[in-house]
Amino acid sequence: MTDILITNGRVIDPANGVDKLADIAITGGKIARVGGKMPAKAATIIDAKGCIVAPGLIDIHVHCREPGHEEEETIATASAAAVAGGFTTVCAMPNTHPPLDDEAAIQFVLERAAVAKLARVLPVGCITKGRAGKELAEMGAMMSAGAVAFSDDGEGIGSTATMQRALQYAQLLGVSLMQHCQDPDLAGGHMNSGPTATRLGLAGIASTGEELMLQRDLVLTERTKARYHVQHISSAGSVELVRQAKARGLSVTAEATPHHLLLTDACCSTYDSVYKVNPPLRTSADVEAVRRGVADGTIDCLATDHAPQSAEEKELEFGLAPFGMIALECALALYIKALIEPGLLNWPGLIARMTANPAKVIRQNLGTLSEGAPADVTVIDPAKRWTVKTETFRSKSRNCPYEGWKLKGRAVATIVNGQVKFQT
Amino acid sequence: MTEQAPSFIWTKKHLVGLDELSAEEIVHILDTAESFREVSTRSIKKVPALRGKVVALLFFEDSTRTRMSFELAASRLSADTLLFTAKGSSVAKGETTLDTARNIEAMGVDIFVIRHHESGAPHHLASRINTSVVNAGDGSHEHPTQALLDIFTMRQRLGRIEGLKVAIVGDIAHSRVARSNIIGLRKLGAEVVVVGPPTLVPASISAMGCTVSHSLDEVLGEVDVLNMLRIQFERFSGNVFPSVREYSRFYGLNSERLARCKKNVLVMHPGPMNRGVEITSEVADGLNSCILQQVANGLAVRMAVLFLVSQGAE
Numbered sequence: 131m132t133d134i135l136i137t138n139g140r141v142i143d144p145a146n147g148v149d150k151l152a153d154i155a156i157t158g159g160k161i162a163r164v165g166g167k168m169p170a171k172a173a174t175i176i177d178a179k180g181c182i183v184a185p186g187l188i189d190i191h192v193h194c195r196e197p198g199h200e201e202e203e204t205i206a207t208a209s210a211a212a213v214a215g216g217f218t219t220v221c222a223m224p225n226t227h228p229p230l231d232d233e234a235a236i237q238f239v240l241e242r243a244a245v246a247k248l249a250r251v252l253p254v255g256c257i258t259k260g261r262a263g264k265e266l267a268e269m270g271a272m273m274s275a276g277a278v279a280f281s282d283d284g285e286g287i288g289s290t291a292t293m294q295r296a297l298q299y300a301q302l303l304g305v306s307l308m309q310h311c312q313d314p315d316l317a318g319g320h321m322n323s324g325p326t327a328t329r330l331g332l333a334g335i336a337s338t339g340e341e342l343m344l345q346r347d348l349v350l351t352e353r354t355k356a357r358y359h360v361q362h363i364s365s366a367g368s369v370e371l372v373r374q375a376k377a378r379g380l381s382v383t384a385e386a387t388p389h390h391l392l393l394t395d396a397c398c399s400t401y402d403s404v405y406k407v408n409p410p411l412r413t414s415a416d417v418e419a420v421r422r423g424v425a426d427g428t429i430d431c432l433a434t435d436h437a438p439q440s441a442e443e444k445e446l447e448f449g450l451a452p453f454g455m456i457a458l459e460c461a462l463a464l465y466i467k468a469l470i471e472p473g474l475l476n477w478p479g480l481i482a483r484m485t486a487n488p489a490k491v492i493r494q495n496l497g498t499l500s501e502g503a504p505a506d507v508t509v510i511d512p513a514k515r516w517t518v519k520t521e522t523f524r525s526k527s528r529n530c531p532y533e534g535w536k537l538k539g540r541a542v543a544t545i546v547n548g549q550v551k552f553q554t
Numbered sequence: 555m556t557e558q559a560p561s562f563i564w565t566k567k568h569l570v571g572l573d574e575l576s577a578e579e580i581v582h583i584l585d586t587a588e589s590f591r592e593v594s595t596r597s598i599k600k601v602p603a604l605r606g607k608v609v610a611l612l613f614f615e616d617s618t619r620t621r622m623s624f625e626l627a628a629s630r631l632s633a634d635t636l637l638f639t640a641k642g643s644s645v646a647k648g649e650t651t652l653d654t655a656r657n658i659e660a661m662g663v664d665i666f667v668i669r670h671h672e673s674g675a676p677h678h679l680a681s682r683i684n685t686s687v688v689n690a691g692d693g694s695h696e697h698p699t700q701a702l703l704d705i706f707t708m709r710q711r712l713g714r715i716e717g718l719k720v721a722i723v724g725d726i727a728h729s730r731v732a733r734s735n736i737i738g739l740r741k742l743g744a745e746v747v748v749v750g751p752p753t754l755v756p757a758s759i760s761a762m763g764c765t766v767s768h769s770l771d772e773v774l775g776e777v778d779v780l781n782m783l784r785i786q787f788e789r790f791s792g793n794v795f796p797s798v799r800e801y802s803r804f805y806g807l808n809s810e811r812l813a814r815c816k817k818n819v820l821v822m823h824p825g826p827m828n829r830g831v832e833i834t835s836e837v838a839d840g841l842n843s844c845i846l847q848q849v850a851n852g853l854a855v856r857m858a859v860l861f862l863v864s865q866g867a868e
Contacts, residue, residue: 331695401674446651447651447678449693
């Protein structure tokens with residue numbers, strides 16, 4: 131007996147080169163069959179007429195804030211936000227308090243995710259102990275416990291020697307190191323360097339700091355033959371560096387966020403700290419370059435860098451407020467706006483960057499509708515018009531710059547492991 | 555209050571920056587200040603313009619001149635003043651700027667004068683509370699009353715603003731005085747050149763309508779005003795120039811350089827001065843200097859600003 135039957139949808143499964151009208155049968159938590167009209171016999175039938183049926187969307191960059199800042203987000207609320215946004219898998223960044231830098235911490239995240247029972251939450255472990263950038267954390271043990279990648283996100287690894295050792299070690303494990311590229315010597319500002327920062331009297335963060343660390347890491351990656359992933363790429367120069375590295379055959383991947391595809395540093399001109407994010411919003415030329423990088427495949431993945439912050443902290447002066455903005459519940463429509471509407475990507479291209487490509491970065495058998503694969507499926511109504519209302523968010527935080535935006539397209543059903551976790 | 559009874563109607567409740575003012579509004583403040591200047595010459599140096607009003611001075615950052623000037627300005631307008639300084643306050647206990655302001659506002663305050671180390675702090679308050687907010691210097695952003703008193707003094711000494719060429723010399727990167735001066739002077743039709751080493755002059759400053767020079771010697775002969783800024787050692791770490799001695803050699807104003815300027819060049823400094831660094835004592839205390847006149851004019855300008863924002867609030 132079929133558990134779930136999704137009928138009449140446009141099935142887009144980039145991993146298998148599929149884009150056709152088809153039905154999907156789900157049984158026992160697995161994709162049982164993808165094919166022509168199937169008999170309407172199932173415990174649950176979802177009519178996907180006019181909708182896109184895609185592999186469950188994957189966001190490899192999410193801050194769940196647990197442990198340590200449960201007032202901002204928990205693994206349960208982040209999971210709820212994820213499935214409401216169409217995401218079946220999210221990667222939890224390790225800059226929690228304490229940071230996810232050992233086996234027990236990785237197990238904790240997985241246990242909390244199992245209790246929440248909504249999205250898959252796959253932990254990313256720290257590269258260095260305590261995210262201090264000095265000694266390597268126990269990457270092997272964390273991998274055994276379920277860590278899917280490693281990162282000291284929030285900061286880049288300043289020490290070249292440490293980064294070289296980390297890449298050598300990660301190469302042994304076959305795992306991706308995800309870097310928040312920012313030279314610590316050039317950090318300390320609040321927004322992108324440029325005319326707006328100068329006029330506002332706010333210390334700048336030039337893209338030089340991102341590009342310098344990226345350039346160093348690419349040299350190290352070439353030498354160590356490790357797998358390297360650039361987090362939240364923000365500048366035209368960085369996109370070009372990745373493009374050239376790929377051309378040289380390096381094992382490099384990159385991700386772009388909705389805000390680096392849609393917003394510029396001019397947004398900061400009224401000192402509204404909702405626009406304070408790290409890496410900072412840059413110029414329209416950078417936005418254009420990041421969009422083109424996504425379009426031509428230089429940038430493999432789309433990732434939100436969903437970073438919840440409490441209203442109390444975001445209510446401080448711009449220079450004192452923390453970095454971060456949330457987007458899980460509107461990301462899909464934002465990507466549509468930034469990439470599909472201007473004609474930079476078609477639907478299979480967008481879905482690939484939200485499913486098969488990120489699955490490859492974290493080496494998981496996800497992001498596909500292959501028969502026998504885990505039944506993670508997202509049904510998307512591409513024509514659905516809606517307005518972002520943060521008050522309706524499942525996330526615990528409200529630091530979302532898209533409040534009031536009128537968007538098109540959203541997930542109408544999210545199935546994780548053969549169970550409907552969200553449906554409109 | 556003013557004899558001139560200008561037809562212009564002031565509507566602004568806050569003064570957070572010159573960026574938000576029109577040329578006409580800036581001139582109106584200067585004209586209003588002109589009429590208040592006379593008050594300081596009376597034997598009873600008070601007018602009842604703000605009688606019954608409360609002006610709270612919120613100083614989250616140290617200040618001598620600006621604080622005393624605002625305090626005296628408020629008192630000459632017959633307002634009551636409250637002084638808050640971050641040291642020894644609940645800020646040390648973790649209270650936010652906004653909570654501090656809301657608590658003081660609850661006591662019944664009409665105008666906040668705020669000095670803050672964070673750029674944008676006055677905007678932050680002005681958009682969240684009902685009381686008028688006057689910016690007395692925020693971070694590296696703006697110091698509108700300083701620029702107004704500088705421009706007032708230039709107009710007084712040189713008779714005009716339009717067509718003047720003004721050099722602002724020194725730590726442009728961290729200077730709120732520079733930003734407010736650039737904005738105000740450009741709006742009134744003056745030319746502005748900012749001068750300093752590249753480590754102290756952000757390239758993007760030219761987007762504010764000024765030109766950039768890295769050579770003081772090259773601009774000396776062509777300017778009508780030299781506004782010498784203090785190096786704000788407290789706003790940065792690391793050495794942004796090799797030494798004070800070297801800075802002074804290339805960017806300090808001394809008699810020898812003054813001799814190469816236009817005869818009537820006006821020498822200004824917003825204070826506090828580092829004598830012997832950006833300006834020598836001979837020049838600071840010399841005939842071309844108007845440094846103390848700036849301070850005296852500051853009082854009239856701040857009386858005008860307090861008076862006008864209280865009108866704007868009504």
